[in-house]
Amino acid sequence: MSSVNxxxxxxxxxxxxxxxxxxxxxLASRGYDLILVARRVERLGVLAKSLxxxxxxxxxxxxxxxxxxxxxxxxxKELETNPAITMLVNNAGASTLAPVLxxxxxxVDAMDKVNVTALxxxxxxxxxxxxxxxxxxxxNIGSVLSFHVLPISTVYSGTKGYVMNFTRGLQQELAGTGxxxxxxxxxxxxxxxxxxxxxxxxxxxxATVMSAEDCVDAALAGLDQGELVTLPSVQDQxxxxxxxxxxxxxxxxxxxxxxxxxxNVKSST
Ligand SMILES: NC(=O)c1ccc[n+]([C@@H]2O[C@H](COP(=O)([O-])OP(=O)(O)OC[C@H]3O[C@@H](n4cnc5c(N)ncnc54)[C@H](OP(=O)(O)O)[C@@H]3O)[C@@H](O)[C@H]2O)c1
Numbered sequence: 001m002s003s004v005n006x007x008x009x010x011x012x013x014x015x016x017x018x019x020x021x022x023x024x025x026x027l028a029s030r031g032y033d034l035i036l037v038a039r040r041v042e043r044l045g046v047l048a049k050s051l052x053x054x055x056x057x058x059x060x061x062x063x064x065x066x067x068x069x070x071x072x073x074x075x076x077k078e079l080e081t082n083p084a085i086t087m088l089v090n091n092a093g094a095s096t097l098a099p100v101l102x103x104x105x106x107x108v109d110a111m112d113k114v115n116v117t118a119l120x121x122x123x124x125x126x127x128x129x130x131x132x133x134x135x136x137x138x139x140n141i142g143s144v145l146s147f148h149v150l151p152i153s154t155v156y157s158g159t160k161g162y163v164m165n166f167t168r169g170l171q172q173e174l175a176g177t178g179x180x181x182x183x184x185x186x187x188x189x190x191x192x193x194x195x196x197x198x199x200x201x202x203x204x205x206x207a208t209v210m211s212a213e214d215c216v217d218a219a220l221a222g223l224d225q226g227e228l229v230t231l232p233s234v235q236d237q238x239x240x241x242x243x244x245x246x247x248x249x250x251x252x253x254x255x256x257x258x259x260x261x262x263x264n265v266k267s268s269t
Pocket of ligand 1 (some may be wrong): 013014015016017018019020037038039040041064065066067091092093094095110114141142143144185186187188189190191192193194196
């Protein structure tokens with residue numbers, strides 16, 4: 001199948017549950033062959049079999065712990081050397097929601113390594129072949145906690161803030177090329193990540209929680225519409241535009257070369 005598949009292969013990290021499993025389903029339904037990555041390989045195997053049967057695409061699983069450098073390297077090699085890959089969905093994510101000092105070091109490490117290091121290294125690995133072909137799609141999953149922080153999300157928001165800036169920078173680097181880079185910023189979505197994070201899903205206000213299916217369907221609709229930044233649950237698109245304009249104005253305002261007058265510093269220039 002993959003040799004005649006003109007859409008190519010999408011590699012989806014964190015495909016064993018939640019948003020990643022829905023991305024796998026939706027991309028297979030569009031006709032992509034798939035490579036599914038996560039630690040729970042038995043779950044990936046079940047999903048791979050059912051998607052291959054349902055949609056007639058080729059689906060392969062790679063068991064990898066993206067907090068382990070050797071495993072990231074293995075997935076990176078696949079991205080570097082498999083010419084069928086046309087899409088990377090950097091979806092795998094780790095979340096522990098607690099104040100910094102109440103977060104065990106291994107949980108901090110997992111957030112840094114999965115949310116930041118793996119996402120960066122996998123993007124770095126796939127880019128050369130995308131650039132060579134001037135074609136390819138990268139979808140990076142950030143969060144509304146990319147631009148907001150709570151007392152229990154200090155580390156998680158830090159990592160997701162990185163995802164936002166990394167992705168926005170990449171979009172500028174690749175502007176005008178045939179490579180599409182989409183930043184997806186979901187709000188609360190009903191997945192396993194909540195119970196794993198220490199904040200049970202059942203404690204959230206249900207009215208504020210989206211289903212994983214709706215989140216991915218909206219994100220893919222945003223991709224189809226050419227959006228660079230997709231906020232699946234934000235009804236008023238102008239809110240993002242105002243946020244982005246304020247950021248640009250603040251940056252421009254910071255380039256004065258002089259201490260602000262409120263600091264009463266006698267400028268040396
Ligand atoms: N749910 C929300 O409210 C929400 C909101 C904003 C953003 N997000 C983001 O959405 C993305 C998907 O999360 P989700 O909500 O769908 O949660 P989920 O159901 O818990 O899925 C997370 C996925 O990441 C994988 N993963 C976690 N640690 C990994 C590791 N060390 N190595 C390899 N894979 C790992 C998990 O697979 P294994 O455990 O099998 O390895 C799982 O497939 C994450 O980036 C998350 O930060 C979620």
